[in-house]
Structures are given as C-alpha cells and as structure tokens.
Amino acid sequence: MLRFSKEIVDRPITSQVILEQGTPVNILSAHMNQQGGEILVDIESAHADKVIKAFRDKGVTVDVRKLVEKDDDKCIDCGACVSICPMDALTFDEAHTVVLDEEKCNGITCGLCVDACTTRAIRLLG
Amino acid sequence: MESSGVQVAYKEVDVVTTGTFGAMCSSGAIINLGHADPPIKIQNAWLNDVPIPHPGAAVDLYIGATIGSETKPSEYGGAHVIEDLIRGKEVELRATAYGTDCYPRTRIETTLTKEDLNQFYLLNFRNGYQRYSCATNGRDETIYTYMGKLLPRYRNATYSGAGELNPLTNDPDYETIGLGTRIFLGGGQGYVIGEGTQHNPKSRLGTISVRGDAKKMSPEFIRGASFTNYGTSLYVGIGIPIPLLNEGIAKKASIRDEEIVTDIVDYGIPRRDKGAIRDTNYKELKSGRIDINGRDVKVTSLSSLKTAHKITETLKTWIEGASFYLSQHVEKLPTDTVFKPMKQTGETAFVESIVHEAVTCREDERIEEVAQRLVNRSVNHVVVVDGQGKLSGIVTSWDITKSIANGKKTLKDIIVRNVHTTSLNDPLETASRTLAQHNISALPVVDGERRVLGIVTSEDISRLLGGARSG
Ligand code: SF4
Numbered sequence A: 001m002l003r004f005s006k007e008i009v010d011r012p013i014t015s016q017v018i019l020e021q022g023t024p025v026n027i028l029s030a031h032m033n034q035q036g037g038e039i040l041v042d043i044e045s046a047h048a049d050k051v052i053k054a055f056r057d058k059g060v061t062v063d064v065r066k067l068v069e070k071d072d073d074k075c076i077d078c079g080a081c082v083s084i085c086p087m088d089a090l091t092f093d094e095a096h097t098v099v100l101d102e103e104k105c106n107g108i109t110c111g112l113c114v115d116a117c118t119t120r121a122i123r124l125l126g
Numbered sequence B: 001m002e003s004s005g006v007q008v009a010y011k012e013v014d015v016v017t018t019g020t021f022g023a024m025c026s027s028g029a030i031i032n033l034g035h036a037d038p039p040i041k042i043q044n045a046w047l048n049d050v051p052i053p054h055p056g057a058a059v060d061l062y063i064g065a066t067i068g069s070e071t072k073p074s075e076y077g078g079a080h081v082i083e084d085l086i087r088g089k090e091v092e093l094r095a096t097a098y099g100t101d102c103y104p105r106t107r108i109e110t111t112l113t114k115e116d117l118n119q120f121y122l123l124n125f126r127n128g129y130q131r132y133s134c135a136t137n138g139r140d141e142t143i144y145t146y147m148g149k150l151l152p153r154y155r156n157a158t159y160s161g162a163g164e165l166n167p168l169t170n171d172p173d174y175e176t177i178g179l180g181t182r183i184f185l186g187g188g189q190g191y192v193i194g195e196g197t198q199h200n201p202k203s204r205l206g207t208i209s210v211r212g213d214a215k216k217m218s219p220e221f222i223r224g225a226s227f228t229n230y231g232t233s234l235y236v237g238i239g240i241p242i243p244l245l246n247e248g249i250a251k252k253a254s255i256r257d258e259e260i261v262t263d264i265v266d267y268g269i270p271r272r273d274k275g276a277i278r279d280t281n282y283k284e285l286k287s288g289r290i291d292i293n294g295r296d297v298k299v300t301s302l303s304s305l306k307t308a309h310k311i312t313e314t315l316k317t318w319i320e321g322a323s324f325y326l327s328q329h330v331e332k333l334p335t336d337t338v339f340k341p342m343k344q345t346g347e348t349a350f351v352e353s354i355v356h357e358a359v360t361c362r363e364d365e366r367i368e369e370v371a372q373r374l375v376n377r378s379v380n381h382v383v384v385v386d387g388q389g390k391l392s393g394i395v396t397s398w399d400i401t402k403s404i405a406n407g408k409k410t411l412k413d414i415i416v417r418n419v420h421t422t423s424l425n426d427p428l429e430t431a432s433r434t435l436a437q438h439n440i441s442a443l444p445v446v447d448g449e450r451r452v453l454g455i456v457t458s459e460d461i462s463r464l465l466g467g468a469r470s471g
C-alpha cells in the first residue's frame, strides 16, 4: 500500500519509479484526489526491496501488507506447505512446529502454499 | 545405545514407546444410530452431505475417510465428519430407504452428536505403514497427489512416516505387535486387530488394522485433511509400546533414521510401477534437502513429527502412571503374505500404441515453408525441434492462419513455447486428461531428455477411447 500525502500527490512518482527501476508495478487499486491518495500495488518479490526504497526516497509512505495468514489452531504441523514455499517463509522450528515468517512471504504473487495446505489453515488476505 | 524416540536401553528401560501422526486414507468409523420410530432400514445415508455406504443392518453406518461431500468433495469429507463428531459437534443425518413390513419408514432427517450414538469407533483397515516412498514430480506441470502438491520439474519432494519413531519400524519382524496389542489411538486407547490390507512384510512395508473407541478420542490426534484435487483423508495418531523382551527386540527397536531406507519416486509417472529415482533414508529426508539428479531439492514430511513426539511422550506418561497397560498379542502379524497387483481382464492402452511420427521443423525456417509442410503432410501440428532433436515448441495451422491475419513474419513470433507433452509409457487416459485440461489437440511425445519421439492427437485418442473425449 502506497500512501501519498497532499504535498506529493500531484507528482508522477509511480511512473518515475517504474522507469527508474525498470520493473513492472502492478496497480491493483487507486484512490486519489487533491488531498492525497492511496495506491495498492503488487511488486515482483525479486525487486520488492529496491522498489520499496525508491518509493520511500520520494516521500511515499509504504506499508507492506501481510498477504497470507496461517491459523495455528487449524495447522497440524504436517509440513506439506514447507517444501512448496520458494521464499523459505514456511519452516520448522526446533520443536518441529511449522512457522510462517510474513516478512519473507511473497503473498499475492505466489500463493503456492494455499492449496497445498492439508487443513486449509493458510489463506491469502486479498 | 542410541536413542530411538525415547530412551531405549535394554535393562534400563523395558518399554520403548513409538508414535506417528500422518494421513491414513484407509480409515473410517463405524456408528450405530439406534432405531427410529417407526423404524427405518437405511439404504442411502448422508452425514453433513457426505454419502455414507452402510455395511451392516438397518442403522449401522461406516464413515469412510476419503468419501467427499456432495457439495465440496475435496474440501469436506468423511474424515471431517469423524473429526466433527469427536469434537462434540452436531452433524446432520439424512437417510432414505425403500421401506419394508418391519422397517416401514422411507426417509429420516435429524441431527446427531457422539453422545446420541450407541457405538462410535474408529475402524481403520490400513494404518501405520512401516515406511513409505518419498514423492517428487518430474513432469512439466504441478500435480496434486495423496502425497501432497508436487511442483514441476523436481522443485519439491514429500515423504510420509516418522522414521525411527514409527511403530512397525521398531518391531520389523512383528515380534511384539500383533492382534490384540493395546495401542494409543487418536488420543484414546485402541487395539491392533490384525495386519492391514496390502501388508507386505517381505518388502518391509507392513501395515496394521486398528480399532478404538472414538468417543474417547481427541481432535488433537484425529484430524480431517483435504488434499486439493485428490480428496479428503484422515490424520491418525497411533502410538505403540514395544516391550523389550530380549536383546534382539531391543536391538531392532534402537533403529535410527539413517538405517531406514526408502525410495525416491517420480509421481509424475502415471503408472503403478514408477521405478525409483534412487534410494534415500529418513535421516536425509528429515534434513529437509535431498539431491535429485544433481538438483538440491526441498523435501518435507506430510506427517507431523511434533505430534509423533507428543504421542510417544503421552504413551510413556500413561504407562508410568498406570493408566495404560501393555497387552500380550494373541496372534502375530503374518510375515509371509504377498501384495499382488490387480488382476485386469481388459487391455489398457498406452501412448506407445498410437504414437506416430511428428512433422517437425527448425526455428529458423520461414513461415511459408512450414505452412507448405502442413499442407503436404496434411497435419495440423508441426513440432519445433533444435539441432539435437529436442523439443523447443509447437506450431499449429491455426497459429499460421493467425500470423497471416496479424502480419507476423517470422516463425519465432508464433511458436508456442510452453508445450504440454506426454511419454510413451503414459496411459491414454492421462494424455486425454492433459488435452482436455488445457484445451489443446495434440501432444508431442518426448523421452526423459525431451527428445521428440512422435506426436499423439486428440483424434487418435478419441478413436481408441471411443470418441467420448476430445481435446
Ligand atoms: S504465499 Fe508463497 S511465499 Fe508466501 S508462504 Fe506461501 S508459498 Fe511461501
């Protein structure tokens, strides 16, 4: 989620970032007026760090949204999701409990673990 | 002596507790509903929309774990009905009958909890596999199996079983586990009631059948599970105490993960005999990474080691607190049964029997040349190959027509690169599924190195399968 304050809302920041970083930024929704605005975007995980930095450098407030959620009451620590996850966001801890590291998760662009979960404990937050 | 689960040491401890918590499809529960007034002899029944085959007389039902509900077949099934009943939830019963003089009723609808049932016991006819293969997928597409979701081209692997904690693994010659052995089952107590179906002692793939009072079980150790595009299954927690009656038994019960060997199998091969990519052992599997054909592949279990440990600990506490008594089996599990394949009377057709030569071209050819070839050979597909005869794409007559309409000039612009393929050993049903799923009309036949061996088209397949399906 990108938040643009009143001062910067009229600048073409999103297109600048796209051009400078040379990576696509997929706009999922946008609400803008003179008072400011919010844009929900989807960024390829490989470029996420530098794109986020580029927006922040230009004064945009960036919230990285939690994109998947694991219900620990439903989870049975089977591990069916662990080998699926390309980001190593789902791992076993020392007690063999399966833990989700939301920071590492790709979320919307990935979602591979959702239908791999045997108890439907993981869901995408849309 | 090395520890196997809990402390194992002959003379020091005289019982080893073992445990596993995994998806066990051949599981289910028997319930007895009691008689309605007027009485009904149930012919068809549904619990929460899950069809229930009834094995016995009027009001006995067997809830099979893998039967899917009519509304959400791979999300909710018999396994979930069993879990819901154990949780004390209400389930909806709907039943119909043809009506007899003694059982006049033809319909009934009611709600039930486990308290309303006379008997509610788990009756699983194949549980606790001694060991199991590790599954991976060499195909170009994700497959969904009872071994979980398997990503394309060996991107992940899964395995089942708790390795050195596994009950039968610790008593590989079935010296203490047999008919009548009291066990931890689903958080309550139950019994081994004999060998399981497909029990295959010679290959060290023994199984057991078990029974236990489900009213005393807990959802922590009995869980319904959903395997996308496969169906539902039941996670069952089983723990078996092994009394170390002599040094031989003690030695076998000290088995370690690295000594338990199993195969890595390509589940992308849709055949009964898939062969093995290589062997591995549970130590390697539990490390989380294995090498498959030179790739470093993530591997994880489908069974919870955490819960397996909890089962061995619980059982130990029960035994120490005298709330669980070891029992002597009354009959041994057989050590000489063989596991036969199915006798099939009809012929099964494979891609091999209908494959024919593919018309091919190279990437640098001109569209006109390729178009000419389509016409001359009267085909609709040209397979694009590289210098070694390996698949690099496909072009259809439709692609060529489109290229003319869109003014595309070179073959490179119109080649379809993401090509679905089949292999000589695939059953025709599999090829036909691939065609239908992707709405395409031909599949290049390739070998393990993606060398093009030929092509099969939907017309060829439907001619053989009776014309019902086409791409
Ligand atoms: S959505 Fe993708 S990255 Fe996130 S946890 Fe699931 S598999 Fe891992």
Ligand code: SF4
Pocket: A070, A074, A075, A076, A077, A078, A079, A080, A081, A082, A098, A116, A117, A118, A119, A120, A121, A122
């Ligand atoms: S697949 Fe689902 S139940 Fe199994 S460990 Fe992952 S989140 Fe938990």
